[in-house]
Amino acid sequence: MFSRPSFIGDEAIAHAVAAHWLPDVAEIAYLPWGFGAHHWRVAAGGGTVLFVTLDQLEPRHTAATLEAAYAGAAALAAAGVDVVCAPLPARSSGRFTVGVQTGALSVTPWLDGRSHTEEEARGPRHVREVEAALHRAAPPPGLRRWTPRVGPEFAGELRARTARPWTSGPLGEEARAAIAAHDAAIARWTDRYLELADLALSRRETWVPTHGEPHNGNQVVGACGLKLVDWESLALAPRERDYADLIEAGAGDRLRPDPAMVELFALDWRLSEIVEYAHWFAAPHTGTDDDHTALEGLREELR
Numbered sequence: 001m002f003s004r005p006s007f008i009g010d011e012a013i014a015h016a017v018a019a020h021w022l023p024d025v026a027e028i029a030y031l032p033w034g035f036g037a038h039h040w041r042v043a044a045g046g047g048t049v050l051f052v053t054l055d056q057l058e059p060r061h062t063a064a065t066l067e068a069a070y071a072g073a074a075a076l077a078a079a080g081v082d083v084v085c086a087p088l089p090a091r092s093s094g095r096f097t098v099g100v101q102t103g104a105l106s107v108t109p110w111l112d113g114r115s116h117t118e119e120e121a122r123g124p125r126h127v128r129e130v131e132a133a134l135h136r137a138a139p140p141p142g143l144r145r146w147t148p149r150v151g152p153e154f155a156g157e158l159r160a161r162t163a164r165p166w167t168s169g170p171l172g173e174e175a176r177a178a179i180a181a182h183d184a185a186i187a188r189w190t191d192r193y194l195e196l197a198d199l200a201l202s203r204r205e206t207w208v209p210t211h212g213e214p215h216n217g218n219q220v221v222g223a224c225g226l227k228l229v230d231w232e233s234l235a236l237a238p239r240e241r242d243y244a245d246l247i248e249a250g251a252g253d254r255l256r257p258d259p260a261m262v263e264l265f266a267l268d269w270r271l272s273e274i275v276e277y278a279h280w281f282a283a284p285h286t287g288t289d290d291d292h293t294a295l296e297g298l299r300e301e302l303r
Contacts, residue, residue, distance in 0.1 A: 002032045003290045005054065008101045010040070013052060017042050020090040020098050021107050022050055034217065035293060037232070038103075041110065049110035050088075055232050056103045059279045060272070063097065066104045066232060068144045070096035073231035075140030076209065083133040085111060085220065085227040108229065113222020120216065127255065129226060135208040135239050143209060146237035148197040149272045155187035158278060168284045171295050175281035179274065182302045186274065189267055196264035200238050209234065210241040241265045273301045 010028050018025045024044045031039040040052040055066055070087040074096060077086035087096045087106050097104040162180040166172030179186070211218070212233025220227045235241075240261035277298040285291045 002035070002293070003288045004030050005038050008054070012100070013040055013054070013105070014042065016098060016100050016105055017050065017052055017107065020092060020105075021088060022048060034230075035290070035297075037230075042107075050107045051110050051229075052105065052107050053230075053232075054100060054103045054105050055097075059275055061104075061232065063099060063104055065144055066106075067095060067097045068142060069232050069234040070106050072140050072143045072209075072234050075143075076134075076137055079138065079140065081133055081137045083130060083226055083228050084231070085109070085224075085229045087231070111220045111222065111224050111227055111229070113220040113224060113227075116216040116219045116221055118216050130214060130228070130242075131239075131255070134211060134214075134228070135242070137209050139209050139236050144235045145204070145207070146200075146210070146235045146241065148194065149268060149275060150190060150193070152190070152194060154271070154275075155183070155190045158186060158274075159183050161278065161282065166282050168282065169291070170287040171285065171291055172281045175277060175295055175298055178299055178302055179278060185302075186271075189271060193264065193267040193271055196260055196267065199260060200264055203238070206238070207236045208239050210237045210239065212237075212241060214242050238264070241268075244269065270301045273297060277301075 010030060014025045014028045017028075022042060022044050024046065025042055026045040027041075027043040029041045031041055033039050037056070038054040040054075041049065042052050043049045055061055057063060057066075073084050074086045074089070077084040085108050087108050089096055090098055097106050099105075158179065162176050162183075166176040211228055211231065212235060213230065214228055218228055218230045220229055238258070238261045240257045243255055243257050243262060244265060277294055280291075280294050281298075
């Protein structure tokens with residue numbers, strides 16, 4: 001997130017990291033990177049540097065799903081899947097997440113490198129590298145299975161929620177009006193989504209480990225080689241879950257995806273985003289840069 005979290009300070013994050021991962025914390029810096037989680041760079045006096053992530057829970061995650069995702073990523077790395085930048089277990093518990101305020105804290109080693117450009121990330125050689133490394137890996141025990149984000153009641157419940165004013169922040173009414181204006185489209189998208197989800201669920205035996213968001217922003221390349229970061233969405237799913245950006249770039253001929261599954265995960269993303277933004281703007285907010293970015297994100301998905 002671009003803005004620091006209002007509910008926790010750097011000192012509390014440093015204390016949690018020291019208690020569970022890095023005893024001699026000497027420096028902490030907030031990183032206004034990405035959108036959806038909060039990040040810090042934490043360094044020890046001896047030179048060890050960690051990348052620290054605070055994932056929020058509802059509506060996308062629970063403490064259990066986050067732990068399962070990060071534990072699954074660590075298991076993939078231990079099995080030799082080199083593209084995984086694996087989270088580190090806490091000293092005290094061996095778990096990969098620690099509850100902090102309304103979220104879950106996790107850490108990985110700091111990677112010196114750069115993110116791929118969109119063009120590089122969509123290159124044929126790169127696509128084959130990610131495909132071979134991740135989608136052909138044996139699923140680790142306990143890996144979470146993908147499930148639909150919404151059910152048949154979603155459109156009706158959202159219609160009822162948007163029938164009343166959202167007055168908990170300065171952008172609430174704009175968001176509510178935008179969602180309400182797309183009521184019929186949301187109902188249509190939901191019906192098609194559930195139809196395609198049933199098809200995907202009937203083919204569970206073909207599912208593979210998927211990252212969920214393997215776009216260029218979640219890739220680091222450098223002396224470490226190619227690494228995928230941000231494993232909070234790891235799940236066993238149809239391989240097309242990872243293909244959205246690649247299909248747009250014309251990689252479909254190489255990947256030979258199932259068009260129905262491509263459509264499913266385009267809708268999965270859109271409806272998941274609408275769920276999150278509805279939760280965001282119906283709740284208290286103050287009009288920060290992140291709030292304005294979220295409102296534009298909502299409009300983009302509705303378009």
